[in-house]
Amino acid sequence: MATIVQSEPTTGRVERRKRRRWPLVTLAVVTVATLVYMLSAYVPPVMSNSRIPVQGTGHFVLLVAHIFTATVATLTGLVQFWPTLRARYPKAHRWTGRAYFFLGVFPSSVLAIPVMVLAPYGAANQAAVAVLDVLWIITAVAGYRAARARRFADHRRWMIRNYALTLSSLASRFFTPIMALIIIPQATGPVYQSSEVVIGHDIASGSAWLSLVVTMVIAEGYLQRRQVAKSRP
Template identity: 35%
Template structure:
């Protein structure tokens, strides 16, 4: 004689949380909007004298490529907010796929490739040059890996790598904040550490920002990814 058991009822599908249950999404959108409103308009005039980065002398293509880099980076930052928004990702899957393609092909890939050129020709010294080259190459690499994971339908890995790509996309914002803090901290040392050169101090502050911001955001991202692993918050069994 056989005994049959009714299968346990399937768990109801998880509903996407509304935006107000994700308290970080609105501050993120406001920060991105404020940053872009401050940073982008000078480049829309196509006037090199308004550029916040000094074009190398005699390099005629630097400024047009810098403008393109800024515009593609703007596309990346705006679409990244929708990519990282859980409610949009869950409730608008087609929109998520479309903005994802725009993020990769109309944002990160061209911005990162141009960033390699812009970074190589920076006037802020070798430390900033190396940081910009490493940052652009890393941004390009993690985004391509994330795209490849999606095409292989390895969506868990896709989310991890695109989270890292998002962190690198937003590192420019944190870099500006760190730059200001570093400038304030280093200014009293202009006459001692920097031999009276305010320009050298500014290059050092910029170097701290471009190195520290992606490192901090990548560490934070991987920490959050580890916390979200199944069982990551389970208490250890008692002896």
């Protein structure tokens, strides 16, 4: 009888862990699939294949470097959230975290500045990228400092926010067709007057802002939900 009583809660915990992993597995599959699509235009790096209009070789080199360092951040960040790595291999978790910061987020955020300035998408798009970049650096520094101070609960919260920002660029790919569906029917109206340049600017800017806001709202909503769950008796 004692064996039955002990096995039931154990089975329940295993089932709960499995249910909690499904969202992470789904996120991993969608992230990797989107990343493969995004990288397909830059492997190998040929300027004529670039999805972003580039202003010469220098701009293209900076763009490719930004994309590949962002890829490092995306993949290492995804690994960081895997529960088994944190629980069973803390040393690997720490080194993966260092790769995320120093080979991914920080160089990619620095490279994003000249790429943003040179990209021909207008001030609204530049503002979205600039806000994303600043928040990306701030949350990364806050997360790193919390880990160094061994404030691991704060570290986890900051890293959830930071990784949401990392995924913002991927999320914009899903918002681009939505913005196109909204804007293209207005193409011949008085606002756009069939200008492909203006239409392209608004699609790029709208998807950039939407992805930034939506990913941050989702991250904060998740954190608030966890806080409420922990406060329940």
